[in-house]
Amino acid sequence: MMKVLCRIVFTLVGGLWVFWSSGTVEATSQPDKDVSAGAIIYERSCSVCHGISGKGDGPAAFYNSAYSASRARDFTVGNYKFRSTPSGSLPRDEDLFRTITNGVPGFMPSFSGLAVEQRWQVITYIKTFYPGFQEETPEAIQFDGNGSTIPATTESVQRGKALFQVMDCHSCHGAQARGAGPVAVAEELTDSSGLPISPNDLTNPTGWKNGTTARDIVRTLLTGLDGTPMPSYESQLAGHEDDAWHLANYLLSLSRQH
Amino acid sequence: MKCSLRCHGSRISTLWALGVVLFITSLPGWIPDAEAIPAFARKYQVNCNVCHVRWPRLNPFGEQFLENGYQMPGTHDGGMVEKIRLGDVTLDDISNYIGFLFDVEPVTNSALRRDVTGAEDQTELANVALLRMFTAGTLTEDVGFLMDMTTLFSQSSDVELGRAFVSFNNIGGMNWGHVRIGRIDPSAYFSVATDRPQFFPLSPKIGPPFGPFGPSIQRWSQTFGSAAASKFYGIFDRNMAPIFPFAPTLYNSTVEAGIDLHGRPFGDWFLYQIGILNGAEERWGDTNNSKDWYVMTRFDYAQSDNFSANLSGFAYFGNHNTKVLGGADVSRSRYGVGARIRYRWLDLYGDYTIDRITDLPSGMSATFDDTATGVTVEAHAIVTDRLLLGVGYNHLDAGGVLSQRKSASFLSLQARYYLRSNIALQVRDEVNLRDAEGGTSPARNLRNQFITNVSIAF
Numbered sequence: 001m002m003k004v005l006c007r008i009v010f011t012l013v014g015g016l017w018v019f020w021s022s023g024t025v026e027a028t029s030q031p032d033k034d035v036s037a038g039a040i041i042y043e044r045s046c047s048v049c050h051g052i053s054g055k056g057d058g059p060a061a062f063y064n065s066a067y068s069a070s071r072a073r074d075f076t077v078g079n080y081k082f083r084s085t086p087s088g089s090l091p092r093d094e095d096l097f098r099t100i101t102n103g104v105p106g107f108m109p110s111f112s113g114l115a116v117e118q119r120w121q122v123i124t125y126i127k128t129f130y131p132g133f134q135e136e137t138p139e140a141i142q143f144d145g146n147g148s149t150i151p152a153t154t155e156s157v158q159r160g161k162a163l164f165q166v167m168d169c170h171s172c173h174g175a176q177a178r179g180a181g182p183v184a185v186a187e188e189l190t191d192s193s194g195l196p197i198s199p200n201d202l203t204n205p206t207g208w209k210n211g212t213t214a215r216d217i218v219r220t221l222l223t224g225l226d227g228t229p230m231p232s233y234e235s236q237l238a239g240h241e242d243d244a245w246h247l248a249n250y251l252l253s254l255s256r257q258h
Numbered sequence: 259m260k261c262s263l264r265c266h267g268s269r270i271s272t273l274w275a276l277g278v279v280l281f282i283t284s285l286p287g288w289i290p291d292a293e294a295i296p297a298f299a300r301k302y303q304v305n306c307n308v309c310h311v312r313w314p315r316l317n318p319f320g321e322q323f324l325e326n327g328y329q330m331p332g333t334h335d336g337g338m339v340e341k342i343r344l345g346d347v348t349l350d351d352i353s354n355y356i357g358f359l360f361d362v363e364p365v366t367n368s369a370l371r372r373d374v375t376g377a378e379d380q381t382e383l384a385n386v387a388l389l390r391m392f393t394a395g396t397l398t399e400d401v402g403f404l405m406d407m408t409t410l411f412s413q414s415s416d417v418e419l420g421r422a423f424v425s426f427n428n429i430g431g432m433n434w435g436h437v438r439i440g441r442i443d444p445s446a447y448f449s450v451a452t453d454r455p456q457f458f459p460l461s462p463k464i465g466p467p468f469g470p471f472g473p474s475i476q477r478w479s480q481t482f483g484s485a486a487a488s489k490f491y492g493i494f495d496r497n498m499a500p501i502f503p504f505a506p507t508l509y510n511s512t513v514e515a516g517i518d519l520h521g522r523p524f525g526d527w528f529l530y531q532i533g534i535l536n537g538a539e540e541r542w543g544d545t546n547n548s549k550d551w552y553v554m555t556r557f558d559y560a561q562s563d564n565f566s567a568n569l570s571g572f573a574y575f576g577n578h579n580t581k582v583l584g585g586a587d588v589s590r591s592r593y594g595v596g597a598r599i600r601y602r603w604l605d606l607y608g609d610y611t612i613d614r615i616t617d618l619p620s621g622m623s624a625t626f627d628d629t630a631t632g633v634t635v636e637a638h639a640i641v642t643d644r645l646l647l648g649v650g651y652n653h654l655d656a657g658g659v660l661s662q663r664k665s666a667s668f669l670s671l672q673a674r675y676y677l678r679s680n681i682a683l684q685v686r687d688e689v690n691l692r693d694a695e696g697g698t699s700p701a702r703n704l705r706n707q708f709i710t711n712v713s714i715a716f
Contacts, residue, residue: 015561041332043525043526043561044332044433045330045331045333045527047320047526047561048318048319048322048331048561051561051563052561052562053564055562057558057562057563057564058318058562058564059317059318059561059562059563059564059566059600060308060317060319060320061564062303062564062602062640063307063310063311063312063317063319063640064307064308065307065643066602066603066640066642066643067642068643069641072614101361103302103303103304104306105303105304106305107304107308108304108308109302109303109304109330109476110302110303110330111306111330111333113329113330113333113334113335114332114333114424152543170381207304212386254641258396
């Protein structure tokens with residue numbers, strides 16, 4: 001009896017090995033806008049946190065942030081943190097693609113293991129959770145002019161340091177930019193779901209959720225992080241976008257000092 | 259007078275436990291924010307709690323990561339997919355694949371039945387200090403691996419190899435087949451995985467015998483649970499080394515050599531597992547020349563409302579995997595069910611197993627019980643982001659040599675406080691609920707056990 005069973009198991013495993021070694025099949029042949037393909041990917045890769053109906057209430061969602069921010073995104077309300085679009089707007093597909101590819105440090109791993117086509121397919125599916133995507137065509141804030149950045153000269157860093165005070169960044173992020181400003185210490189900050197939230201330690205880029213390049217920082221400053229206390233500075237910086245780059249250079253200089 | 263003596267140790271242990279729990283739960287807010295450190299967290303730059311209810315217990319996302327062979331759910335991840343020259347490898351690259359666990363029990367107190375054995379209550383300092391190194395990850399797309407090695411400083415400085423296997427994942431590009439080959443933990447995908455206890459298990463300590471009734475048990479931890487336990491008194495492995503009745507074994511072994519296949523061919527609601535092992539308690543090689551095998555199915559329910567539930571059942575068929583007094587071969591098999599419910603802060607789980615020994619020599623049937631059962635029920639609550647409280651019940655209806663076997667029931671209370679998501683302080687108290695019954699079974703010697711624990715993963 002056992003010999004027969006052993007043969008069955010080994011034959012099964014051997015057969016599977018041959019099948020497996022013949023090459024993995026990825027759903028790359030589907031068109032990018034294939035919602036049904038996106039649904040399959042979503043169900044297997046995303047729903048455990050974001051929930052099968054996209055409400056951010058998957059069975060694993062609670063554990064990462066039980067009693068403090070940030071929970072998995074609720075796709076049904078159209079409120080997105082990581083955008084290149086004005087505050088209050090929906091994100092562009094490219095923004096969603098960037099988040100899926102890069103992940104969110106600390107909270108969501110990178111899903112770059114999904115093929116590029118699969119990422120576009122799952123974006124198509126995620127957008128079905130919120131009808132606003134059918135009505136709105138989000139436009140990105142233009143902030144890099146001719147595409148060049150401002151070099152991180154001493155003058156630029158000093159200008160950024162002054163702006164850090166002028167723009168009241170220190171009230172949340174603290175004078176040392178370590179996330180211990182008076183508002184943070186008073187524990188008065190909450191996100192849109194009412195969970196306590198802490199400002200980022202700006203001297204440690206590994207925790208920066210919206211990217212770590214100067215361009216990422218400028219984008220964060222201009223768009224804000226909707227659903228969190230981090231506001232958009234688009235109106236304050238209108239007409240002198242260079243200041244956003246100076247501030248970015250200053251913040252990057254902080255991480256180089258530590 | 260006898261009662262007051264007997265109760266004294268229990269009271270002290272319970273007061274110890276309550277005191278430390280109160281201290282831990284009132285720790286002030288100066289402790290720094292939790293951050294991710296250990297290997298997979300480093301590799302994927304996420305907090306430990308992305309995959310864990312609270313480390314080391316997995317949450318549903320972590321379970322899917324495990325099922326997919328250390329790849330993100332639904333992906334063929336791969337990690338290193340390009341050829342890397344040795345000179346290009348950095349310390350960061352290496353650290354993404356290597357993790358360490360340091361675990362120490364600063365204080366352990368065992369209250370014993372001194373009226374029978376004359377043994378004194380024992381308070382041990384730094385009883386167990388353990389260093390475990392593991393390396394795990396993906397070699398290329400859909401090929402994962404894991405190996406762990408452990409040194410117990412309190413016993414010897416020998417390094418013991420634990421799990422060591424290669425996994426071939428997503429056979430056919432789908433989620434219907436993943437194969438592990440090597441030294442595996444069979445119950446990894448069961449509702450109640452044996453390995454990953456919330457508390458490192460204390461090694462058992464055997465004391466002087468209760469007269470003719472065999473050695474008395476002076477220390478052990480119910481961490482693995484009675485359902486996972488060996489359950490029988492008077493059985494031996496194939497090298498005639500005694501098998502401790504409370505050690506995990508068979509399907510619930512923490513490591514055995516074999517091949518395992520699992521997958522979800524019909525979607526997320528159903529998982530199957532089938533495997534074949536060299537046998538139970540086979541350290542190296544195959545002294546038996548026949549195999550043990552097992553099947554398991556698991557049904558998962560719910561993907562929303564922060565709720566999930568699953569129900570599992572398994573059958574493990576032993577084949578001349580055990581010996582009894584006199585050296586005769588017998589077959590030890592196990593059948594079990596398990597279930598788990600998670601809702602927001604609550605994690606409730608339990609399993610029940612029945613063990614049967616067949617092929618007993620005819621002369622032993624009058625002195626040997628060939629059936630044993632065990633049940634484990636535990637609940638954990640995430641009280642704050644840092645504090646996990648737990649309660650557990652274990653009941654062992656032991657089998658084996660009739661003169662020794664006795665039922666044992668233990669209640670466990672524990673608190674685990676996370677200084678960071680990878681550094682935990684813990685206290686645990688285990689109360690023998692059948693202490694008042696007295697008796698001379700080896701298991702009745704231990705009346706209460708209090709354990710403190712510090713675990714650091716990095």
